[in-house]
Amino acid sequence: MESGKLEGEKRLGVSLVGLGRSGHFHLASIKNLSELVELKWCVDTNEEVSSKVAKEFGCKASKSIDGSLEDKSVDIVIIASTTDTHFPFITRSLAAKKAVFAEKPISHTVSEVEEAIQIALKNNVPFVCGYQRRCDSQFRTLKDQLDTGVIGELKMIKSCSRDNPVPPIEYLRTSGGIFQDMLIHDFDMQEWLSGGQVPESVLSVGHCYDKRIEEMDDIDIVAVLLKYKSGLITTIDTSRDASYGYDQRVEAFGSKGMLTAKNETTSQVELATVDGHLMPPAKWSFPQRYNHAYAVELSEFVALVKAGVESEAHKLEQKEMMRHPKIVRTATAAELSYKLGRQVMLSEDLDKLQKEVDDKLPPHKRARH
Numbered sequence: 561m562e563s564g565k566l567e568g569e570k571r572l573g574v575s576l577v578g579l580g581r582s583g584h585f586h587l588a589s590i591k592n593l594s595e596l597v598e599l600k601w602c603v604d605t606n607e608e609v610s611s612k613v614a615k616e617f618g619c620k621a622s623k624s625i626d627g628s629l630e631d632k633s634v635d636i637v638i639i640a641s642t643t644d645t646h647f648p649f650i651t652r653s654l655a656a657k658k659a660v661f662a663e664k665p666i667s668h669t670v671s672e673v674e675e676a677i678q679i680a681l682k683n684n685v686p687f688v689c690g691y692q693r694r695c696d697s698q699f700r701t702l703k704d705q706l707d708t709g710v711i712g713e714l715k716m717i718k719s720c721s722r723d724n725p726v727p728p729i730e731y732l733r734t735s736g737g738i739f740q741d742m743l744i745h746d747f748d749m750q751e752w753l754s755g756g757q758v759p760e761s762v763l764s765v766g767h768c769y770d771k772r773i774e775e776m777d778d779i780d781i782v783a784v785l786l787k788y789k790s791g792l793i794t795t796i797d798t799s800r801d802a803s804y805g806y807d808q809r810v811e812a813f814g815s816k817g818m819l820t821a822k823n824e825t826t827s828q829v830e831l832a833t834v835d836g837h838l839m840p841p842a843k844w845s846f847p848q849r850y851n852h853a854y855a856v857e858l859s860e861f862v863a864l865v866k867a868g869v870e871s872e873a874h875k876l877e878q879k880e881m882m883r884h885p886k887i888v889r890t891a892t893a894a895e896l897s898y899k900l901g902r903q904v905m906l907s908e909d910l911d912k913l914q915k916e917v918d919d920k921l922p923p924h925k926r927a928r929h
Contacts (some may be wrong), residue, residue: 572865575601575658577649579609581847582663586638587613589858596862597636601628604641609871617820625649629656629842636865638858639663642735643741647672650687656681658866659686661858666884668736670892670910675884680881684869687881688861691748693808698821702810703753705819710822712816717753717794719746720809720823722802724845726780729772737778738766738800739895740888746796747890750786751883753812758886759786759794761905771856773800784894805842806849824849 574588574597576586583604590599599617603625604610613899614621620628628634629652637653639646639662647667653660654676666673680687681817693699706714721742727735735741768774780800787793812819824843831838843849867873889906896913897904904913 562845571596571598572635572862573598573631573633574636574638575603575625575631575634576613576638576640577603577625577628578639578645578663578869579604579606579613580640580642582640583638585847585851585854586640586858589855590617590857593859593862594891600631600634603628611757615677615701625652629653629658635659636661637863642731642734643736647676650676651679654683654685654687657683657685659861659868661690661861663690664748665689665736665740665888668740668888668892670885670889673888677881677884678729681878686861686865686869686874688857688877689881689884690857690865691745692744692850692853692857694752695853695860696850697852698824699749699810702812702819702821706812707755708804711812711819714754714792714812714814716792716811716813717750718809718811718813719794719796720750720798720807721746721796722799722807724802724804724806724842726770726773726801730771732778733776735894737776738780738782739764739898741890742800742911743782743796743798743894744887744891745798746798747887747894748883749810750794750796751887751890753810754788754792754794756883756886757790757792759788759890761787761903761907762890762897763903764894766898770800774796779898782898784897786890786894797885802842806845807842807850 574590576583576599579602590597599619601620601622602610602613603622605623607623610621628637635658637658637660639649639660641649643665646662646665649664650660650666666676723742763785764782766779768779770780773780782798784796807823809823810821825840826843827840829840864873864877892910893904893906896910896917899917900913
């Protein structure tokens with residue numbers, strides 16, 4: 561990617577890495593942004609899938625990211641591959657001076673997240689890790705009103721995050737676990753809504769009902785309590801499944817009032833009869849709930865790249881990316897709290913605590929350091 565501002569009429573070349581569920585969201589967004597971007601490469605280990613996409617979009621297909629990184633017509637790399645491949649693909653793309661939009665996580669380790677950020681800063685290229693809830697219209701409205709001070713001093717944030725249906729077991733095996741895969745969205749939301757506050761302590765309790773998930777040494781339901789220096793308290797309740805549909809809610813409580821973003825349903829139509837009130841069902845899963853947010857986040861990323869590296873938008877995003885190590889550290893501390901069965905202070909040596917956990921496990925189950 562060349563420095564400075566890109567010509568307004570230039571279509572940006574895109575390489576899409578990963579053609580699974582998230583990848584297909586981005587394919588739809590690329591179609592909708594066809595006046596601004598052009599898919600040059602699609603990369604996936606499944607040649608049948610990549611060949612089909614290549615035929616539809618008139619682009620090149622590959623099992624390797626190498627060709628697209630060497631291609632000077634590629635300005636943007638979108639990384640939507642399996643979780644365990646994100647960090648190497650991100651760092652290689654940034655080193656090749658491509659603008660990078662990546663699905664979360666950058667990595668599950670703080671040191672690797674910091675490394676990726678440093679490469680982006682060194683090469684002065686746009687780098688965004690997608691947390692789509694920040695692009696959701698309901699949550700943006702709540703954030704906008706919160707920032708006006710309408711509820712006074714912020715005292716508490718409550719998040720509810722219940723998935724539906726249980727994600728594929730193959731996905732869960734490489735997801736990094738419920739804290740790094742699912743709860744990290746809530747930690748990011750709380751960082752955003754609180755104006756960048758970092759918790760001082762975290763306490764997590766959880767359980768596993770699904771034997772398949774239990775066999776992975778993971779859990780499927782968690783409650784987390786976080787305390788901040790300002791006095792702010794935040795809570796999260798999370799479940800890998802909810803029989804009634806996808807459930808995402810946020811409540812912000814302050815000295816002058818409360819803001820609530822309710823769960824979205826399939827319609828706003830309510831039936832009232834002599835038998836009572838019948839409400840519409842919740843949306844089925846995250847593709848239905850966040851379909852628009854996925855489109856918005858990629859559209860805004862393209863606008864960021866178009867604006868150029870001298871723009872205020874680029875400088876602001878460079879500041880925003882500094883939150884990522886803090887969020888991963890919070891997720892790590894929350895997981896350690898559950899495993900140790902106690903409150904964890906964010907000031908503690910988390911590597912030392914991880915070793916304490918690892919020492920109780922057989923070697924093949926120990927975490928990376």
